Amino acid sequence: MAVTATVLGSSAKDLALDAEVFEAEVRPHLVHETVRAELNAARRGTRGAKSRGLVSGGRAKPWRQKGTGRARQGTIRAPQFTGGGVAFPPGMRSFDVKVNRKARRAALRGALSSHAANGSLALLDGSTFDSPSTKQAKSVLADWGKDAPVLVVAHADEEAVFKSFRNLERVLVTMPEELEVAAIVWARAVVVTQAALPQVEQRAGKEVAS
Secondary structure (H helix, E strand, O other), X not given: OOOEEEEEOOOOOEEEOOHHHHOOOOOHHHHHHHHHHHHHHOOOOOOOOOOOOOOXXXXXXXXXXXXXXXXXXXXXXXXXXXXXXXXXXOOOOOOOOOOOHHHHHHHHHHHHHHHHHHXXXXXXXXXXXXXXXXXXXXXXXXXXXOOOOEEEEOOOOOHHHHHHHOOOXXXXXXXXXXXXXXXXHHOOEEEEEOOOHHHHHHHOOOXXXX
């Protein structure tokens, strides 16, 4: 039995989906690895601290070597002094985790297939949005009746769709080229415009006829 998706904002009730993308095997370990890699890539890694070579001051010994009764010290920039450098300071780093392209695409297909199997994936006729209308977008989602958060994937040229959905609470609007597995997993319902569907399928690894 072919998997289908409800078409929102159109007279058509259901539309058959490509089995290569939306009936794929769900591999939880690949989905986990991909989500972890995407979230790590979003981390900036700009933490840092100054070592004893970077803090100011301390050019001369704070006191002479012998005769004071105190331990010998060479500089007040040492870690044991207030205002001194950190012994092993953290620096800028990258949190990137490598995931192979085939694994990423398999994870994307699995995440989309999970929504398709659960009935939480729908298509949207973007041509029904002649102009931006948050009220219309809210009505479309209300008629569908799925729980938030909702992920809306629209074509870059569908400006009216972007402006209509982006002000709704717990609704994330993105483009196919920026679609991530983490966003699909986060969402409890996914809406893809019919114009964006071919790009989503291509991003998921569907072979395109030449």
